[in-house]
Each structure stands twice: as C-alpha cells, then as structure tokens.
Amino acid sequence: MSTDEYPDRLRWRVNGERTLYDNRWVRLVQVDVQAPDGNRWWHHVVRLNRVAVAVVLDDADRVLMLWRHRFATNEWGWELPGGIVDGTEDGAAAAARETEEETGWRPRLPLRRLLGYQPMPGMVDTPHEVFLAHGADKVGEPTDTEEAAIIEWIPMTEVRDLIDNGKVLGSGSLVGLLLALTAERR
Template sequence: MRNFEEKTIASQTIYTGKVVQLQVDDVQLPDGRAAKREIVKHPGAVAVLAITDEGKMVLVRQFRKPLEKTILEIPAGKLEAGEDPGDCAARELEEETGYRATGLTHVVSFYTSPGFSDECLHIYQAEGLTKGEVNPDEDEFVELVECTLDECLERIQSGDIMDAKTVAAVYLWQARVSSGR
C-alpha cells in the first residue's frame, strides 16, 4: 500500500469565528514537494431523520446565506464543545420542529467535504415522535414542512431538495421502506 500522507510543516490559524476556524497548513507531499492546504475546522454536526406516524418526513425550510436562497432540510445543528451527538440531535429536533422523540438511533456518520473541511456529520433516526412547540435559536427562522416519501423524491428531482444530508436521508428512508424496515 502506497503512503499518501502529507506531513504538516507549519500551520497558521487565520480566522476563528462562531462556527468555524480557518487554517492554512504548509505540507510536504509524499513525493517531497511542498504545498498549501486551506482547512476549515468545524466542531461537527448532527441531523435527524424523523418520520411521523402519518408517514411524512419532518423537514424545515430555512434561508441559507451561502446559497442566497431558502432550502428544505432535515433538522440539523452544530455540536457544542463536548456535547454528545445524540443529545444534540434531540435538542435540534425539538428546537427546530417542536417534535420530541422517545428514542434516537445513530444511523451513519460521514465527512461532509473532506477536501477542505474536517466536519463530521452524524445522522440519527428518531422514533416515537410527539408534537410540541417550535423553539428555534434567536437568529434562526424556520418553517416546519412534512412530506411523504414520494413528495421528497419529487423534490429531489425538481431541485427543491439539494442539501446533501437531506438527499442522503431521503434515500436512506427509501431503502428502508423498500427492504421493509
């Protein structure tokens, strides 16, 4: 097996914000040449695949400034320092949608954009949903949307759902329905 590791020669943090930190690393490539790597450091996040008793996926519609548009997403949020991902999933589900779950099961974790970020996203499946009051963060404006599997698949095809974690969750839901789980 060939070694593809890049050795860090120097690292400089050039920005630290509320959500991310940006660093630039000088690295030595496996062939000895030098290169620079721009890295977004992120504390990680969770997302929740929640299906109501009526067979509808719980989504939120919200404006995303980097895209300059409003999109549909599954409930999600950033991990706080030292926070358990399952606890974060329960908190985000309730804050953004008002739903509480009697159980949350970890489904999958993945790196969202490993070419430039270390963000790891954890998807949880919510069970035993009960409706409550929406309580978003003070700078968060969301609208609850519930869609059937067919509606979600149509929204992916139309481009109404383009968020990677949501697309993955819809196809995961479809696979579970197809396999009878």
C-alpha cells in the same frame, strides 16, 4: 483492501498548521502539507464544528422537514432539522435537541445513528452524523428564532422528486433522506 494495506507512499504528510482566523463558528487554517509526489506547500483548510442531523419519521410515512432560506447561497429549500453539537454533547442528544428547538417536535428516543461522514474532506473538516427517530411529540413552538422556517411533515413518496428538482439543501439533508429512501426503508 483494509486501510492498513494502503502504501505509505500515497499518504499526504502534515508538517504543521497555523490559524489564520478563528471564532465560535469557523476556523480558517493553513496546513503545511507534502503531497505524495514530494511537492510541499501551505494548503487552506476550513475547520467547522461537528454537526448532527435528524431524520424523524412518523407512522404515516412522512419525514419532518423545514422550508427555509439560506443567505449564503441565496436559496430556498427543504432541510432536515440539525445543527452544531455543543461541546462534549452526544450526537444523538444534539440531533434531538436541535429538532425540538427548530421545529417544536421532540423526537421519540432512542435515536439511532445511521452514519458519520465528512462532506468535503479535501478542504473542509466538518464531521457530520445522521440519526434516525421513529415518531415525535409536539411540545410547543420552535424556540430557535434564528432558524425560523416553515415546518411540515413531508410524505416520503414526495422526497425523491424534491431531491431531483433541487429542493433539498445541504449534504446532511441529502444524505439523511437518501438513507431513508434506500437502506432504512427495507
């Protein structure tokens, strides 16, 4: 069934939106919605910037990752490099830039877009894109001191165990690694 064939009676209606809080990182809004059953209310939505994540694989079948602490959830774990897409920047360019800033490794071009998705579309609007690079060149030390981390090339044979044991943080990292383990490995 194509999206054109879905009955209009199942569509949520948006009647307006008002901003409650806004800065360069996050915008909290209330959206005046009407559900398919006719009920209408103000629903909270968090709007975040577009994010680009890089899966960088080397010739030894390893993936470039960062071990870091995330204060919001007070967790340590492995992540893929990535971050916010600046302004009109292309997603692939952002993934390459973020990789170099966070790790000191410059992905070899071209990066290939694997997919785009919304990790929590019920309450959060934050478009994510995942890109794949084959190879990278060490160009220096990381320049993004806010993202300070331990940087390692992790064998792909260890990735599934890291995921199973809760050692991978964030949907961008999980989605990217699962793609690398499945469709991209064929």
